[in-house]
């Protein structure tokens with residue numbers, strides 16, 4: 001059902017945890033299943049230097065959060081805002097159709113964290 005990459009990120013998720021002095025934090029939930037994801041980002045000179053997540057969710061939610069953190073780390077705030085759940089799913093060699101909605105959590109959590117960052121640092125950092 002799941003690709004090898006999905007299983008790898010589920011079994012060995014990257015960037016799990018929290019950032020104590022995060023520049024922005026986003027917490028989102030999936031109304032369909034009740035799963036929750038929290039994403040912390042650290043921004044320095046407009047670059048995402050660190051990102052950590054905690055997901056209370058299914059295999060696809062954990063794998064997509066893990067992949068999403070890898071995809072935005074080192075990117076500019078503007079580049080990270082372009083991240084889509086489709087790109088994350090493709091980077092994982094696809095998700096079963098019934099699990100596509102799970103990947104939305106990762107996109108939404110990154111966007112929520114970036115929104116929080118903009119609110120807290122309207123002039124950048």
Ligand code: FES
Nearest residue numbers: 033035058061102
């Ligand atoms: Fe809830 Fe996948 S079933 S995020």
